Amino acid sequence: LPLRISYQGEPGAYSEQACLSFFGPRITLDPCEDLSEVFRRVERGMSDRGVVPAENSVEGTVNQTYDLLLHSKLKITGETNLKIVHCLIGFPGTKLNEIREVYSHPQALAQCRRFIIKLGYRPIPAYDTAGSIKIIKEKGIRSAAAIASESAASIYQMKVLRRGIGDVKNNFTRFFILAKHDSPPTGRDKTSIVFGTRHVPGALHRALTEFAERKVNLTKIESRPTRRKPWEYNFYIDFEGHRKDDVCSEALRCLKRCTSFLRILGSYPRA
Amino acid sequence: LPLRISYQGEPGAYSEQACLSFFGPRITLDPCEDLSEVFRRVERGMSDRGVVPAENSVEGTVNQTYDLLLHSKLKITGETNLKIVHCLIGFPGTKLNEIREVYSHPQALAQCRRFIIKLGYRPIPAYDTAGSIKIIKEKGIRSAAAIASESAASIYQMKVLRRGIGDVKNNFTRFFILAKHDSPPTGRDKTSIVFGTRHVPGALHRALTEFAERKVNLTKIESRPTRRKPWEYNFYIDFEGHRKDDVCSEALRCLKRCTSFLRILGSYPRA
Numbered sequence: 229l230p231l232r233i234s235y236q237g238e239p240g241a242y243s244e245q246a247c248l249s250f251f252g253p254r255i256t257l258d259p260c261e262d263l264s265e266v267f268r269r270v271e272r273g274m275s276d277r278g279v280v281p282a283e284n285s286v287e288g289t290v291n292q293t294y295d296l297l298l299h300s301k302l303k304i305t306g307e308t309n310l311k312i313v314h315c316l317i318g319f320p321g322t323k324l325n326e327i328r329e330v331y332s333h334p335q336a337l338a339q340c341r342r343f344i345i346k347l348g349y350r351p352i353p354a355y356d357t358a359g360s361i362k363i364i365k366e367k368g369i370r371s372a373a374a375i376a377s378e379s380a381a382s383i384y385q386m387k388v389l390r391r392g393i394g395d396v397k398n399n400f401t402r403f404f405i406l407a408k409h410d411s412p413p414t415g416r417d418k419t420s421i422v423f424g425t426r427h428v429p430g431a432l433h434r435a436l437t438e439f440a441e442r443k444v445n446l447t448k449i450e451s452r453p454t455r456r457k458p459w460e461y462n463f464y465i466d467f468e469g470h471r472k473d474d475v476c477s478e479a480l481r482c483l484k485r486c487t488s489f490l491r492i493l494g495s496y497p498r499a
Numbered sequence: 500l501p502l503r504i505s506y507q508g509e510p511g512a513y514s515e516q517a518c519l520s521f522f523g524p525r526i527t528l529d530p531c532e533d534l535s536e537v538f539r540r541v542e543r544g545m546s547d548r549g550v551v552p553a554e555n556s557v558e559g560t561v562n563q564t565y566d567l568l569l570h571s572k573l574k575i576t577g578e579t580n581l582k583i584v585h586c587l588i589g590f591p592g593t594k595l596n597e598i599r600e601v602y603s604h605p606q607a608l609a610q611c612r613r614f615i616i617k618l619g620y621r622p623i624p625a626y627d628t629a630g631s632i633k634i635i636k637e638k639g640i641r642s643a644a645a646i647a648s649e650s651a652a653s654i655y656q657m658k659v660l661r662r663g664i665g666d667v668k669n670n671f672t673r674f675f676i677l678a679k680h681d682s683p684p685t686g687r688d689k690t691s692i693v694f695g696t697r698h699v700p701g702a703l704h705r706a707l708t709e710f711a712e713r714k715v716n717l718t719k720i721e722s723r724p725t726r727r728k729p730w731e732y733n734f735y736i737d738f739e740g741h742r743k744d745d746v747c748s749e750a751l752r753c754l755k756r757c758t759s760f761l762r763i764l765g766s767y768p769r770a
Binding site for chain 1: 554555556557558559562563580605609624625626667669670671673700701703704705707708710711714715716717718719720721722723724726728729730732
């Protein structure tokens, strides 16, 4: 039986491309309306894996994913980087100067800001990149275009009017692969954790010392509000190594003692 | 002559409330279409101060503000915290169960997620909280409502149907006050900086050591993509003290030596 993979978005969404690039074509794709639904379906065993966006190399962290990870029992069992090539998509034969409005997900609009300003389009936020093609197709007017991937254009039988309209050419989105368990050590792993600090000056520095002293390399640090008290933060850290590697497991054991809580989100092979 | 204060949003926006709560009513309000326009107007002397959202205690950092600060010559000269009370706003006499769609800024929709799901409304993203009232008023249909502040409702002569619909009651947004110069020391100050780290393991830890060793208390740390190379970050830090205080100026001098670049965004009295 092929693996059933949940992701957020319409068919043709970048998340769908991430599923296919990580697992190959022999999977059952399970599009969900929102990210929390992806988590829910994998948690309940209705799906084998979830593929969720973690961060974009231009726009930064996908906050909702991090907030959902905090309370979920799911583990990060893999990661994959997808190159993002934004395309302007419209009805066949439409000229760029006939377009007035451009629909897309706010992150995609933000990533094509310069192109949109240069051509004087009015940006209109939508819930999904691929879904925005559906909107303009339903509207049926040539003065609207969408920003999405090339594959999304072909799914909706619409035309790529301009390829690669993003402000930054080196644009990648990193996705987490979610499952009920994380991955065994491979020798080239990463680990993701989240922790809270005690309310003493230097608490974050103290926590990072556990990694620095052991020469464990951090690849990302992110802070998110705790939502319990204003201006209190949890810290999300990715580091090189597997939670079962000697040096990493020692660092985690010591980290636990100097933090208010510590959760290991998972160890997985580096992309 | 009253001070001219630029902010992003329509009249009645939370940013406008922040202007009034920080400067009082004797100011000239200058609403702008987007955040970059606020920066531009203060930089060019068309306005005396800018008021921009920095972070929300539930949703986190306002990325665009941080990205604009990186390249602007403006300084942070003050901060203010505004309590956010989201209201469901519609035509007078509308009942909650007549509503199908709710318009607002994506952050406001996210902050009222539970209320929206409970009542089964369809969330529709708009560019601005106050502006979303304008949209539903123009549409003139009773099956739509907006999420915005109480004062925005009165400006558009629309009715607050339900007050305080946010998921988290203790909801604050912190705003930066921007000007061409920062503020002199008061003894109760904060300083904001941004820096890049050298590409060596433990580089962030090394940088934070300069503060920890001198018992300078960090109140916030935020990472943002550099946009030059995928998975490279700049770090934004707020700490207690003024850049001219002996211990802080020493920490900054040493920090400069162990970072790839360092910019002081400003020192200002704590809110």
